[in-house]
Amino acid sequence: MWEEVDDQPPGPVDDGCGPARRAGTLPAVTESPHPLLPAATPLLRLDPELLQIGGVDGRDGLRVHPAGAEVTALLRRLDGRRSERTVRAESVADGVPGDVVDDLLAGLRGTGLLHDLAAADLLATDPGPAAVARAGMELPAAVPRAGTGGRWRARRQSAVVVDGATRVGAPLAAVLAASGVGWVHVRDRGPVRAEDAVVGGATAADEGRPRALAAADAVRRASPLTDLRPLPPDRAPDLVVLCRPWAAADPLSAALQQAGTPHLVATVRAETGVVGPLVLPGSPGGGCLRCADAWRRDDDPAWPRLAAQLAAVEPAPSGATVTCLLTAVTAAVQVLAHLDGDDDPVTVGAALELRPPDLLPRLRRWPPHPGCACRGTGRGAPPP
Ligand SMILES: [Zn+2]
Known part of the structure; x- marks a missing residue:
C-alpha cells in the first residue's frame, strides 16, 4: 500500500515557529517528540520531483511530490536528536511551508517509518558521538511504534x-x-x-x-x-x-x-x-x-x-x-x-x-x- 503526500510547491512561509537554529548545531533535548527516520531508510528518486521513502523491504513506503532538495534536507533532520518543533522551524527557514512539514511527518508516522524518541530515552544515552552513533543503531528496535518511549531508558537503567x-x-x-x-x-x-x-x-x-x-x-x-x-x-x-x-x-x-x-x-x-x-x-x-x-x-x-x-x-x-x-x-x-x-x-x-x-x-x-x-x-x- 502506498501513501502519498502531494502538496503545493514549497515557498517562503512564516509559520510563527520562531528563528531556526543554525544548521549543524544539535539543539537541547526537550519534552516534545524527537522524530527519528533511521539513516538506513532508502530515499529513492523516481523523477526529479518524486521521491520514494522506504517501501522496498516489504513494509509500506511513502512517495512525496513535489520533493526537491529542501525536502531531502528535512528528512535528514529527522535524526532523533532534534525535537519536532526544531525540525519544523529549520525546515520553514529552508523554505518548506509548515503544513508541508506537518503532512510529511504525519505520512511517515502513518507508514511506521518514523520513530518518536522520548526525551527520557535520549537523556539515557551515553555521552559522546560514538556512543550516540551506536545507540542510533539500537533505538529503532527499542522504541515502540506508538511512540510512548521509555524502553531505551529502562534498558539503560x-x-x-x-x-x-x-x-x-x-x-x-x-x-x-x-x-x-x-x-x-x-x-x-x-x-x-x-x-x-x-x-x-x-x-x-x-x-x-x-x-x-x-x-x-x-x-x-x-x-x-x-x-x-x-x-x-x-x-x-x-x-x-x-x-x-x-x-x-x-x-x-x-x-x-x-x-x-x-x-x-x-x-x-x-x-x-x-x-x-x-x-x-x-x-x-x-x-x-x-x-x-x-x-x-x-x-x-x-x-x-x-x-x-x-x-x-x-x-x-x-x-x-x-x-x-x-x-x-x-x-x-x-x-x-x-x-x-x-x-x-x-x-x-x-x-x-x-x-x-x-x-x-x-x-x-x-x-x-x-x-x-x-x-x-x-x-x-x-x-x-
Ligand atoms: Zn514451581
Whole structure:
C-alpha cells in the first residue's frame, strides 16, 4: 500500500515557529517528540520531483511530490536528536511551508517509518558521538511504534547478571550490552579453555585467563561504556541469566526464587540450545524451575538422581558456534522483552529448544506443577 503526500510547491512561509537554529548545531533535548527516520531508510528518486521513502523491504513506503532538495534536507533532520518543533522551524527557514512539514511527518508516522524518541530515552544515552552513533543503531528496535518511549531508558537503567561465561553466556552478555543494557555483570570462576573461544565471546588468545575477565573484555569490545562491576549488596539484579547447562538443579536457582529475582535459563545441553523457562517470581501462571524438575520426575522417577549427578560436575563446553550464538541471541530477545516491560515473553512457563541441524525453535511447555511449593507463582520455598 502506498501513501502519498502531494502538496503545493514549497515557498517562503512564516509559520510563527520562531528563528531556526543554525544548521549543524544539535539543539537541547526537550519534552516534545524527537522524530527519528533511521539513516538506513532508502530515499529513492523516481523523477526529479518524486521521491520514494522506504517501501522496498516489504513494509509500506511513502512517495512525496513535489520533493526537491529542501525536502531531502528535512528528512535528514529527522535524526532523533532534534525535537519536532526544531525540525519544523529549520525546515520553514529552508523554505518548506509548515503544513508541508506537518503532512510529511504525519505520512511517515502513518507508514511506521518514523520513530518518536522520548526525551527520557535520549537523556539515557551515553555521552559522546560514538556512543550516540551506536545507540542510533539500537533505538529503532527499542522504541515502540506508538511512540510512548521509555524502553531505551529502562534498558539503560537495568542490571543483568549472567551466571556462567560459557559459549552462550559471554556472547549473550556482549549482545545485551550492545542492546543498551546499562549494567551487565558476568560471574564465573574458571579459566578459559581452548574450546571456550566463540565468536562474540572469549577469544583464542584468552586461553588460561579467568573466564569472567575474558567475558568482560568481550562486553567492552561491543559496548565500551557498559558497567561491568559486581552489583553492590543493596542493588538486586533485574534479571539473572543461568548459562550453566543444569542450573535448574543448582542451589542458585532456589536462592533466586526465594529472593524473588527473575531468572532465565539460556544454555546448550549436549548439542541442543535451550532458552527458558523465564521465571518471574510473584507473577501467576508461569511456575518455576522446580516445576520443570517435578514434571521430569513424574516422567522418570530416577530423574532426581540423574539431575544431582549432572549438577555435581562442571560440564565440558558444548554446542557448535551457530547453536551457541543462536541460543545467545534468542535469550537476549527474551531478556530485552522482560526489561522492556513486554507483557508476556514466550518463555514464561516454556522453553525454546534449538536443535541442529536446522536449529528451528521448538516450544516446550513447562507449566506450573501442582505439587510444587511455588503454586504456580514462581515464588516460595522449594519443596523438600
Ligand atoms: Zn514451581
